[in-house]
Amino acid sequence: MDSDDSEQSTVLIVDDEPALVTTFAAWLESEYDVRQATCAEEAREKLSGADIVLLDRKMPDTTGDELLEEIQARDVDVEVGMLTAVEPDIDDMDMSFDAYEVKPIGSEELLSLVQSLEQRATYGDQLRELYTLAVKRATLIDTQGEAELAESPKFASLTRRLTELRERTDESLREFTGGKYDAAFRMLRESDND
Amino acid sequence: MTESAPYLEVGGPTSDDSSIDLNVLVVTTDQGRGDATAALRDHPELRIESTASPNEALDRLEEEPDIDCVVVSATALTGDGHSFPSAVRESHPGTPIVLAEWGKSGLLADQICREVRRCRGMSDLVGFREAVEHAGHAIMLTGRDGTIEYVNPAFEEITGYDEEEAVGKRPSLLKSGVHDAEFYVDLWQTILDGEVWEGQLQNRHKSGEVYPIEQTIAPIEDEAGNVVRFVAINRDISERVERERQLERSQKKYRSLIDAAPDAIVVADAETGEIVEVNRAAAELTGRSQSELVGSCQSILHPDDEYERYRQLFADHVESESAVIRELPDGTEIEVVNADGETTPVEINAQLIEVDGKQLFQGIFRDIYQRKVHERELRRQNRTLESFAHTVAHDLRNPLNVVQGKIELARNTGEGKFLEDAEQAANRMERLVEEVLELAKQGRTVLESEPVSLETCAETAWEVVDAPGGVLLVESDIQLMADETRLYELFENLLSNAVEHGGTGVSIRVGALDDGFYVADDGPGIPTDRRDRIFESGYTTSADGTGFGLAIVKQIIDAHDWEVAVTESTTGGARFEVTGVELRD
Numbered sequence: 001m002d003s004d005d006s007e008q009s010t011v012l013i014v015d016d017e018p019a020l021v022t023t024f025a026a027w028l029e030s031e032y033d034v035r036q037a038t039c040a041e042e043a044r045e046k047l048s049g050a051d052i053v054l055l056d057r058k059m060p061d062t063t064g065d066e067l068l069e070e071i072q073a074r075d076v077d078v079e080v081g082m083l084t085a086v087e088p089d090i091d092d093m094d095m096s097f098d099a100y101e102v103k104p105i106g107s108e109e110l111l112s113l114v115q116s117l118e119q120r121a122t123y124g125d126q127l128r129e130l131y132t133l134a135v136k137r138a139t140l141i142d143t144q145g146e147a148e149l150a151e152s153p154k155f156a157s158l159t160r161r162l163t164e165l166r167e168r169t170d171e172s173l174r175e176f177t178g179g180k181y182d183a184a185f186r187m188l189r190e191s192d193n194d
Numbered sequence: 195m196t197e198s199a200p201y202l203e204v205g206g207p208t209s210d211d212s213s214i215d216l217n218v219l220v221v222t223t224d225q226g227r228g229d230a231t232a233a234l235r236d237h238p239e240l241r242i243e244s245t246a247s248p249n250e251a252l253d254r255l256e257e258e259p260d261i262d263c264v265v266v267s268a269t270a271l272t273g274d275g276h277s278f279p280s281a282v283r284e285s286h287p288g289t290p291i292v293l294a295e296w297g298k299s300g301l302l303a304d305q306i307c308r309e310v311r312r313c314r315g316m317s318d319l320v321g322f323r324e325a326v327e328h329a330g331h332a333i334m335l336t337g338r339d340g341t342i343e344y345v346n347p348a349f350e351e352i353t354g355y356d357e358e359e360a361v362g363k364r365p366s367l368l369k370s371g372v373h374d375a376e377f378y379v380d381l382w383q384t385i386l387d388g389e390v391w392e393g394q395l396q397n398r399h400k401s402g403e404v405y406p407i408e409q410t411i412a413p414i415e416d417e418a419g420n421v422v423r424f425v426a427i428n429r430d431i432s433e434r435v436e437r438e439r440q441l442e443r444s445q446k447k448y449r450s451l452i453d454a455a456p457d458a459i460v461v462a463d464a465e466t467g468e469i470v471e472v473n474r475a476a477a478e479l480t481g482r483s484q485s486e487l488v489g490s491c492q493s494i495l496h497p498d499d500e501y502e503r504y505r506q507l508f509a510d511h512v513e514s515e516s517a518v519i520r521e522l523p524d525g526t527e528i529e530v531v532n533a534d535g536e537t538t539p540v541e542i543n544a545q546l547i548e549v550d551g552k553q554l555f556q557g558i559f560r561d562i563y564q565r566k567v568h569e570r571e572l573r574r575q576n577r578t579l580e581s582f583a584h585t586v587a588h589d590l591r592n593p594l595n596v597v598q599g600k601i602e603l604a605r606n607t608g609e610g611k612f613l614e615d616a617e618q619a620a621n622r623m624e625r626l627v628e629e630v631l632e633l634a635k636q637g638r639t640v641l642e643s644e645p646v647s648l649e650t651c652a653e654t655a656w657e658v659v660d661a662p663g664g665v666l667l668v669e670s671d672i673q674l675m676a677d678e679t680r681l682y683e684l685f686e687n688l689l690s691n692a693v694e695h696g697g698t699g700v701s702i703r704v705g706a707l708d709d710g711f712y713v714a715d716d717g718p719g720i721p722t723d724r725r726d727r728i729f730e731s732g733y734t735t736s737a738d739g740t741g742f743g744l745a746i747v748k749q750i751i752d753a754h755d756w757e758v759a760v761t762e763s764t765t766g767g768a769r770f771e772v773t774g775v776e777l778r779d
Contacts (some may be wrong), residue, residue: 005254007623017592017593017595017596018620019593019599019615019618020592020595020596020599023595023596023599023600023603024599026599027599027602027603027779030350060724060733060735061735071545084588085587085588085589085590085591085595086584086588087584087587087588102591103591103592103594103595103596104591104595104598104599104604105595106598106599106604107599115297
């Protein structure tokens with residue numbers, strides 16, 4: 001992650017609906033350094049130095065999905081939360097986002113989304129992955145039918161991977177007695193970031 | 195009756211057949227008894243009993259019905275005995291009486307045998323005649339020239355002619371006129387050659403009615419082998435023929451019912467799988483003739499490479515007797531293959547039936563290709579509907595989020611401009627809802643094509659488009675066949691689209707093509723890579739657009755079976771070309 005001189009994280013809002021960009025910006029302004037973009041082109045220009053991107057999916061020209069692929073391909077160290085009116089399907093979970101929220105979203109929800117992405121940025125790879133998988137699984141449970149999920153091999157493998165990661169994380173934590181979780185997290189963070 | 199008559203083989207002294215014995219009752223005075231028994235002594239085939247009293251003889255006859263012959267001496271007939279012969283004839287008409295003094299001993303024995311034979315022959319003849327008289331079949335005896343000599347009562351019943359009317363006439367009396375001369379020539383030829391003629395023919399009843407008979411005509415030959423008479427036996431087969439006709443009619447009816455059935459019907463031997471009957475629809479389904487199918491194995495109906503699976507399926511359903519088979523055990527479709535190797539999905543209504551003790555498997559094959567097509571189409575429509583619903587939900591969520599967000603901002607800051615923003619977004623939602631309803635309506639509306647003026651329609655639509663500085667130029671006054679209301683909506687949406695992207699000062703030209711019309715503007719145009727997406731529901735590149743306008747245009751075009759292409763106008767703007775339109779001068 002690029003470090004910034006200010007203590008505030010930088011949030012880039014990308015949405016082709018200008019009224020929505022300004023609304024989200026107004027909600028976040030007091031706590032974050034906010035940048036606004038209403039198309040992919042503008043987003044590309046403002047991406048450098050951003051800590052968090054809130055990304056709309058359906059946009060004319062380059063879509064949010066395409067922009068997300070670009071971010072991954074360029075290995076930009078940024079947390080991406082998809083913020084879209086599109087209900088995700090199971091295949092969408094293959095994308096490399098870190099969070100997924102379906103519009104409409106209120107100010108509190110938006111703040112909490114940005115906070116959790118900000119928090120995530122401090123995790124090591126193992127916890128990041130754990131977090132992302134948990135988010136994806138929760139998103140699917142919220143948006144898909146139970147029967148559909150029960151039949152999906154993708155959902156099953158996602159759940160398996162999540163369980164595995166949880167166990168590994170729990171093991172790491174068990175090595176620290178006396179509830180010294182801060183130390184444990186520090187250790188995880190440091191070892192992961194090596 | 196000649197010696198060779200078959201009725202009785204009684205051995206006389208000369209006969210070598212001594213197996214048949216005769217019971218002889220000798221009635222004679224005591225003095226004559228010795229003579230009579232002496233006369234028959236050398237004939238062991240004659241069992242002799244004797245009595246001196248005619249009265250006792252009568253009693254014996256009563257008691258012993260197997261007495262074949264009575265021998266009586268003249269002496270016994272004296273006095274009370276004189277009425278004995280007539281008493282015997284009366285009470286036992288078939289029993290012959292021979293005088294004991296008839297001749298020498300050998301001659302008496304011969305005479306006894308002859309008399310027994312004669313009497314038995316007589317009684318057989320009587321019985322024979324009786325049988326002929328009571329026969330249910332009409333029997334007619336004719337001379338060699340065909341003249342009728344005798345007819346029995348059944349003849350009258352069947353032909354309507356009684357004995358008096360028939361005897362002396364010729365059988366042509368019964369001719370119906372149905373058969374030609376050759377038929378009768380053949381008949382006569384056969385019987386004159388001494389052969390039996392058998393066949394069916396039509397006769398005419400005395401009442402005029404023609405009826406079918408089954409006739410056997412046999413020649414009767416004399417001892418020299420010459421045909422001297424004919425006996426004809428006729429059986430009225432009207433009822434049988436009628437029954438056969440009914441059967442035939444009902445079979446025909448059954449056949450035509452089966453043949454007219456829209457589903458293919460195949461009947462196969464349950465044991466061997468050999469096809470024994472198919473209907474016309476089966477021939478059509480398989481592209482093979484009915485005669486080619488019958489006799490083939492049922493596996494001819496199914497794809498070659500699936501032979502074993504279908505053979506198993508057939509065997510399984512012979513076991514289960516009756517079922518509707520929709521798929522193979524692994525869930526794949528049941529298919530029938532035609533002569534060209536093309537397959538058709540079917541559903542088989544299978545039934546095990548028994549005909550004449552044979553187990554048959556009757557399969558009614560229903561072609562479910564159309565049903566499958568409909569199912570696929572339905573699934574496609576469901577997917578489209580689902581995706582449409584997602585699009586609508588998506589497009590409502592954005593402005594909804596704006597409304598909610600701006601209201602929250604207004605509440606927090608007390609600034610009224612946020613409410614204006616919220617109102618604008620709410621208005622967009624309203625427009626969106628209206629356009630979605632409009633789009634849904636397109637699919638339902640039945641089109642009624644009529645000649646419509648391109649110019650009038652485009653200009654009327656332009657009037658409601660909000661474009662104060664814009665210009666519409668219609669360069670043609672052709673008439674085209676279209677649903678006027680739908681065409682108006684098409685122009686309204688195309689023109690609005692031009693204003694949305696080209697601004698309120700946009701300049702639009704509408705004109706005729708060889709088989710359609712175009713709408714071109716001088717706006718920014720549509721990049722090539724976006725042209726195939728612009729008709730999707732909800733696709734928009736404009737902040738104020740709903741993304742449904744061009745989807746509506748596309749639906750109207752599809753409903754008319756027209757085509758649409760997007761190109762670039764001479765000024766670099768967008769140009770929509772609608773073709774496949776029927777034009778009127």
